[in-house]
Amino acid sequence: MLVTLKRPVGVVARAATGRAHTALVLFLFIVVGGLPESASAQKSVAEVLGRPPASEGKPKSYLEEVVLFSYIENSYVGNLGQTGRGNVNELRFYDHDNGYTFNAAELSVKKDPSERYRFGWGVVITAGLDSQKNHSLGIFRDLDDSAPLYRNTVKFDLAEAYASFLVPLGEGLLLKAGKWATLIGYEVYESPKNLNFSRSFLYTLGTPYFHTGLLATYPITKWFSVTVGFTNGWDNSDNNNGYLRPIGSFAFTPSDKLAVLVNWLVGPEQNRNQMHDGINNRWIVDNTILYTGLDRWTFAVNFDFAAEEDDPVLVPTRQDANSRWGGVAGYAAYDWTKALRTALRLEYFADPGGVRATESVPPGANTRLWEVTATIEYKIWKGLVGRLEYRHDQANRKAFSIRNVGGTGLVPTSDAQNTLTLALYYSFF
Numbered sequence: 001m002l003v004t005l006k007r008p009v010g011v012v013a014r015a016a017t018g019r020a021h022t023a024l025v026l027f028l029f030i031v032v033g034g035l036p037e038s039a040s041a042q043k044s045v046a047e048v049l050g051r052p053p054a055s056e057g058k059p060k061s062y063l064e065e066v067v068l069f070s071y072i073e074n075s076y077v078g079n080l081g082q083t084g085r086g087n088v089n090e091l092r093f094y095d096h097d098n099g100y101t102f103n104a105a106e107l108s109v110k111k112d113p114s115e116r117y118r119f120g121w122g123v124v125i126t127a128g129l130d131s132q133k134n135h136s137l138g139i140f141r142d143l144d145d146s147a148p149l150y151r152n153t154v155k156f157d158l159a160e161a162y163a164s165f166l167v168p169l170g171e172g173l174l175l176k177a178g179k180w181a182t183l184i185g186y187e188v189y190e191s192p193k194n195l196n197f198s199r200s201f202l203y204t205l206g207t208p209y210f211h212t213g214l215l216a217t218y219p220i221t222k223w224f225s226v227t228v229g230f231t232n233g234w235d236n237s238d239n240n241n242g243y244l245r246p247i248g249s250f251a252f253t254p255s256d257k258l259a260v261l262v263n264w265l266v267g268p269e270q271n272r273n274q275m276h277d278g279i280n281n282r283w284i285v286d287n288t289i290l291y292t293g294l295d296r297w298t299f300a301v302n303f304d305f306a307a308e309e310d311d312p313v314l315v316p317t318r319q320d321a322n323s324r325w326g327g328v329a330g331y332a333a334y335d336w337t338k339a340l341r342t343a344l345r346l347e348y349f350a351d352p353g354g355v356r357a358t359e360s361v362p363p364g365a366n367t368r369l370w371e372v373t374a375t376i377e378y379k380i381w382k383g384l385v386g387r388l389e390y391r392h393d394q395a396n397r398k399a400f401s402i403r404n405v406g407g408t409g410l411v412p413t414s415d416a417q418n419t420l421t422l423a424l425y426y427s428f429f
Contacts, residue, residue, distance in 0.1 A: 042069045043429040059116045069108040073425035080418040084402040090360040093204040104128040113166035124160040131157040136210045138238030174217040182208045183249045183263045184286040186302035196375045197387045197423045200329045201349035205356040208234035225251045241272050257293035282308040296335045303328035313355040317364040323353040339379040347371045360399045360412045368396040383427040393417040
């Protein structure tokens with residue numbers, strides 16, 4: 001049994017000419033604007049084309065195994081205090097810009113491998129401001145374009161592109177190669193699949209977003225599976241130093257209501273000219289617990305530990321340049337009706353060396369961040385969903401509202417930040 005809290009496990013198949021024609025017709029259908037019956041619901045190609053499902057006890061057809069997910073999202077973020085230079089909300093991600101943002105347009109087409117059709121595949125194409133921040137190095141992004149603004153990066157991305165194969169070995173060995181969303185963390189890059197609109201500090205500052213590499217997953221028992229593989233690193237499609245970085249996951253699923261994941265990634269992320277005395281490794285251990293055993297409730301806890309040897313951010317400032325960071329985020333959501341949900345996130349993020357929050361604090365500055373986010377989500381009509389969200393950020397030092405203060409230059413002027421956001425997304429599938 002394979003369990004992935006972050007993203008569906010996808011894969012690849014070779015389609016015949018007739019199937020390629022069907023895919024083209026389907027893409028045009030999406031662009032023209034086919035309407036779904038419910039919000040944020042993935043659909044198979046067979047459903048979209050009106051094909052009847054396989055009879056009970058019979059395997060699914062190929063088109064039933066090809067799953068579609070597509071949405072567009074806009075948001076308006078209002079800072080209740082004073083924004084930073086450039087009218088931004090520091091240390092945020094998809095809600096970094098104050099005011100209106102066209103966040104995302106996405107088309108996802110994926111097929112998981114099965115015993116009948118062992119080849120699988122997945123392709124996800126995105127556009128919008130979110131895409132500008134999601135790029136891996138080497139795919140529409142070069143070394144000269146860095147966080148958090150990414151001014152030189154296009155607002156279009158090939159978020160995922162991979163192939164996979166289910167090897168008939170024991171309970172089934174799943175191989176996956178290409179570009180895929182990280183195993184690390186609870187939150188994902190696709191907004192409708194998260195409980196809140198804004199992303200946590202753990203997501204924004206502490207973890208990678210995408211990897212390019214190879215994964216192998218095997219179910220040891222019905223309740224325990226193991227994933228191991230190699231990647232080109234944190235958000236790297238081009239390998240910046242020639243080293244492969246091991247990655248892996250342990251998934252425990254004692255019941256369909258409880259899942260525990262332990263994910264890890266280790267290896268050097270620095271360029272070779274930054275590693276003067278051998279290999280400087282970066283590592284992260286990520287843990288997620290998800291529980292849905294109470295009617296209408298969803299609970300989750302995500303906590304991470306990470307460190308890097310001779311961190312380039314600290315090398316110029318101190319003799320001991322090893323860095324570390326980590327944090328914990330707790331989530332609770334309640335479905336009042338089929339249309340109305342409320343969600344709460346509480347989080348603590350520690351950055352003792354000031355290496356992850358460098359947008360607004362100097363390197364070496366001990367930085368601790370807290371945040372509370374409350375979200376009301378309502379399914380308005382068919383695939384149209386609205387979110388109203390309040391978020392409060394707090395720091396142990398001034399880390400927000402960067403301003404040009406006379407005589408001192410650009411400095412953060414506040415230790416707190418409050419925002420109110422209205423976000424709307426429409427889910428086609």
